[in-house]
Every structure is written in structure tokens, then in C-alpha cells.
Amino acid sequence: MRHLEKPLLSLAGAVVLAASLTVAAPDGARAEWEPKKPVEFVIMAGKGGGADKMARLMQTVIEKHNWSSKPLTPINKPGGSGAEALVHLKSKGQSDPDHTIMVTLNSFYTTPMRQKKLEVDIATFTPIARMAEDTFLLWVHKDSGIGSLDDFVKAAKAAGNGWVMAGTGKLQEDQLLTDFLNASYGLDMKYVPYKGGGKVAKQLAGQHANSTVNNPSEQEGFFAAGKTVPLAAFTPDRLELFPDTPTFREAGADMVYFMQRSVVGAPGMSDEASAYYRDLFKKVYDSEEWQAYRKKKSLRGAFLSGKELMDYWMAEREIHRQMLEKMGAL
């Protein structure tokens, strides 16, 4: 019996494939393909960070509602700013593209550009779902007495190179934003990298740094305790959580920047499998839990999938290329 199963399975696969080809509608392959073994759910960041928390929330929602016949097994691969995770996904593309997906962030664009040796091209990866975009704000400590962007510019200018901006990692999002602030306001802030947004937030709360560009989720605790204050948001319009905080656009400096929270599949994933995962994550996106989380953490970004998501990636990759070039990092 055992050796009979395989031809049968591939026959079934062929039927499904034929069905999805004839019914060209995007929903054609729905519910036909199912994972045949546990799905590897790679997290492109370390345990406990923002990406990790979201990945585990997605996994929990799927398990709670029993939406997947096979479990998702999360594996953290933070090595080399996600380099390890990207290479892993690429190699899975050769061996088993249908059972490996990954939660990704903006290092998805920058890491392959900065580490050419990896020979990773994200255009070959399979777009599955953009689940959210995280926002950034400029933060200072309450006791600094700074209450507005103008105060901040004045104080940072006076301090010159003594003004410490803490951020996550070298040549990552936080430094891109710091460089932008330095250039737009003629500042000379010193950028000091830390491992992870939580540590950065703590540096500000303990007044070891003068300012940060944290996500709302990283500072919300200190903000609630009245230790830190947001001065301006890197968003097109004001955030619901911080209605009194202006955007940089309002202040005349047009800077909008988001951190993507997306799910990507291995290169070469079959259409049926990618349709299955797309539907799965659409369900997660629409779930009460995910929507509540989005609201609470001030997340933006509508659900994107397929070609739309790939187009978004290509546009973002170009933006990041220009930023890195300006910084002389390429």
C-alpha cells in the first residue's frame, strides 16, 4: 500500500493543478492543497523582539481556531541581521518549498543588498501576506523638558555630537531615520546601536540616551508611566494612540517610514501552496485577535498578497537602496 500512496498523491496534485489552471480565478485552488507535514515558520529575528511577538501571535491565532491541519513550528533565525534566515529559505526553495514560510521585516531588503555573498534575490521569493506596517515616532525623556519638535532641534543642535540617539543595530531602520533627522535639521547626533528595540527604549527611560525612534509598542510602557514623550510621528497622518503628536509632514519635513510585518514563502513554492497560505493568513488578518492587536499597537498597512505584495517589496527595496547609497553603505 505504501508505495501506492505516492503516485496517488501526485495524481491528486496534478488534478488540483489542472483545476487551478482551468479555473483561473484566484480562489480556484482554495481548500484543495493542505500541508503534508508540520510547516516550518521561520522568524527572521531573535526571541522576544517585535517580529517574534507578532509571529507567535499569528501562530497562536491559527492554533486557537484550528485553522491548520498541520502545526506551524516557529524557529528563530536572527543570525547576521536575518542573513541566516534568508539563506535558509533560499535553500528550502530547492528541497521543500511548500512547507517553509517566514515572518519578515525591513532587513529583508537591506541584508541581501549589504551582504552580496549570500546571493539572495528577494524577487524570487513567494509573496504571501503583508500583515501590518509598524510605525515610528521620535521620543525623548519627560525630564528633558523638551515638549515639541522645535525644542528638540534647539537642544540637539546645542549639544552637537554629545546628543546620543540610541537605535537598533548599525545601518538599520533607526539609523536611516537618524540620518534623515541629522540631514533635515542640520544636527550632528551620535548614533549608538543596541540589540533590539526593547533595550533602546530602556536606554531612553534610564536617561542613558537623549532620544530614540522607537515603535509605539516598544515605548508604550514608559509612555504610560509618564517617563517618555513622543514628539513627532514618521507617518502620513496622526496616530490614533497619540492624537496630540504631530507628524513630520505637518512640521514640514516630509518623512514617512514604516516597518513591514509580512509573511514570505520559499522561492519556487507551488501556486496551490501559496494560495493555501494566503488564505490562511487572510483569516489571521481578519481575526478579532489580530485586529485588536493592530489597534492596540497602532499598526498600519492593509492586507497585501501576490503581485501587489511583490510590487510593494520592489518599491521598498528601491527606497532602501537609495537610503543606503546616501549613507555610503553599499
Place this chain on the structure above:
Amino acid sequence: MEILTLLLDGFATAFAPINLVLVIAGVSIGLFIGAMPGLGSVNGVAILLPMTFLVPPTSAIIFLAAIYYGAMYGGAISSIMLGIPGASTAVATTFDGRPLALGGKADKALIAAAVASFFGGTISIVLFTAFAPPLADIALDFGDPEIFALMLLAFATFVGLGGEDIPKTIFSICIGLVFSAVGLDIMSGEPRLIFFDIVGFMHGINFLVLAIGIYGIGEMLWTIEVNRGQTTMSKAVISVDRIARNLKDLLGAWKTGVMGSVLGFFVGILPAAGATPGSLMAYGVAKLTSREPEQFGHGHIAGVVAPEAANNAASTGSMLPMLTIGIPGSPTTAILLGGMVIWGLVPGPMLFVEETEFVWGLIASLYAANLFAVLINILCIPVFLWMLRMPFTILAPLIFVLSLVGGFAPTQDMHDVWLMLIFGIGGYLLRKLDYPVAPAVLAIVLGPIAEPALRQSLLISNGDMTVFLTRPIAGPITAIALVLLFLPLARLIVNRLKRSG
């Protein structure tokens, strides 16, 4: 008085039947996970996190905290019985726990570990209950210079660890530091020491890979060579009489227990550190302050008491910044923090005000978890001892398999398994050449904390080294560290001069 009322309410929550069942289940699972090499509290909590959505948040955190706690007890078991650290937090327990077991005193080591864990746990929970909010501010005051000063202190307490041969100790520390530098350098954003462009080095060298390689594989090779396969494991017996005698012996180590508990708790609070550095530091201090430091590493009971008291105390301590400022003090609490966010709680200063039932229920459950952990642990000692009576021909393959699993489990990467085998052979050779290996293990734990802290401090101070001496908290710590660092050197020079004179 208000605290007492809150704590009593907390006990009412913790002793609700469902929570009590969860505490006992959590502690038992934790003991098992902790005892499995490579699987530590991080793995246990991460794996079981999704299951906790079936119960209310308070019950969920009580369950996970019980696992965390049980794992701290469990880690000691394989450190003592097999010589493989069951969890990163139990590495220091191997130094003296293993020699005790080899000398036929496994029961003594196990009881010491259980009682010290209980002691450390209890002291730290009392400290936690009384001082949680003010201590949170101290954790915030620790900037980079303070963290580096603390790491310097940890290194200083370990200078004497490798015995009298200081050059060999320094060599061993340097090897550990080089390995700790592998991976991505966050200060420059560049990959570092990626040997032969192997991708596996990108995530750095996991400290457990080195520790399990050296203590699991390396020790096994060493034992095989020394005994030429004819090892009869030392007889391990247990009786009520022996337990009573062991408990009496332990009374002599109460000072070490207090030191380990308090030190572990304070190191645990600090966001960068956690239970592993805490237990290593406690071991170093115990040796330094002991009247018979030469017996450390050969089965001194204080060498088991200090790290075990410290790692339990630190596990409680690391929950403090998690709850009060939303910053995890250890990898495990980072996962717990993620869980709290999913349960809809906002960790941070407001938690103590808004979620009193959750916070005090958790604190009270720690008292309960601690009690059950020590009882279950002591009841299981005969089972552990039975394991030791197995012939070495069975035990050696078992150690080998457990080491492989332990090397694979944290990262699920075969690269780490190969690396662990290489470290095992390297550890065996070092041992043959009489190099101390413990300092290398210490360096690979502390290196990744110390190095960025040093560079961040110097970046902020524009390269001014006095930053470590002039700040109110960093200054005294650095001064003590420097004294400790040069004391053994000075003593050595004086001794040499005397001998030659």
C-alpha cells in the same frame, strides 16, 4: 501593610484549585525540561505558550512561571548526574556537582542543589515582594558603563577559577572571548569571524554548544580514556539517615546560600544579565570567599549551593524588570513578556496599579511553585540515583545521544551539532594538556554582554575610559573588580619572590 493584604489576596488566587494544579504540572514539566540537556526554560516556555490561551491570563502566567521555576531546579540534575549542563543556567553546578557524584556523593549534591534552589527562590521572592517598585528604578539606572563594570567584576571573580596557572587561565578566557565574537557585530553591522563563509556561524556560537561539547562529549572521552572502559560507576545510595546527615552538612553552607541568593537576585534584575551570569558570578564569589578555595572544582558543597541558590534567585529577579518596566531580564522572560502582550496585558509601571490580581497572583504562585519544586525534586532523587547505577557502557552512549540532542535543540541547526563535536574533542585535548576549561565557558557567556557595553560606553564618552570610574554606580563596582583582578596576581608574585628568595 498594604503589601500584605495584596499578597494574601494573591495567595487566594494562587491556591484556587485550577491554579494549584497548573503549578504542580508546570513544576513537573519544568523539572523534566530543565533536566534534558539543551532544553532549558526558554524552550519549555516557548513551546507551551500557545497552550496557555485555554485559561485566563493569571492562570497562564502561573503555569509558565512554574515551568520556568521547575527548569531552574531540573537543570542541576543532569549537571550532577551526567556531567552535562541541563540548561545554560546550570553550567556552574557542573563544576563541583559532577565531582561530588563521581565521588559517590551524588545524593549530597542533589539535596544541596534542591535545598539551595529552595533557599534562593524563597529569599528572592521575599525581596521581590517587599521591594519590587523601587528596584525597578535601579534596573533603569544601569547604563552601559554599569553593565560593563559588572561584567568586569564577574571576570575578576573568576581569575582564580582555573587554579594556579594564570597564563593558562588567561589563554582559556581568550579562546572563549574569540568564540563569543563570532557572528554579527551589532556596532558595525558587519558579520565577523564567519569561518570559511559557513552560514551557520552567522548566528554566532551558541554558548550551550560549547558547554555541552566540553562537559558532555569532552568529559565522556576523558572518562573512557582514564578508565579504559572499565568504569564502574561509584555506588550511589540513599537512605533517610543519609538525607538527615546531608541536610546537617548543608547547614554549614548557609552563608554561601545567602550570598548566592542575594547576588543572583540583583544580577537577575539587570536587563542584560539573567540567571546564567548570576550563577557563574555566585560560584566565583563563593570560591573567592571560601576558606578552602583549593577544593573548589573537586567537589566542594558550596560550589553547588552558590550557583543553585543564585540561578533560582535570578529567575525571580528577572521577572521584576519584566513586570515593572516591560524589559525582560532573561531570554525566558522575553517570551513571557510576549505572552503577556498577547493576553492583552501591558507590562510596565502601570501593571502593578491596574492588574493587581495578576501581579500578586503570580508572586504568590512563586511561593507555591518553590515549595512544590523542592518536594517533587527530593522525592525523585532515588530515581535519579538509579540512573547513576547504570553501567558506564550504557551511560556513555546515553550521554552521547543527549549531548547531540542538546546541541541541536536550541537552534535546530546541524551546524551546531558538528561544532559541538569539535568542541568536545577540543575540550578533551585541553583537559589532557591540563588547561582549565571553565574560564572559556565563562568568557563565551559574558563576552557578548561585556563587549557591546564597553564599546557603547566608549562611543558615548568619546573614548574616555574614566567613564567607568567616575559614575556613581559604575565607579565602586569597577574599583572592586580591579582590586580582585590584581589581588591573585600580586599574591602570585609575592609567593614567587618568597620561593626564589
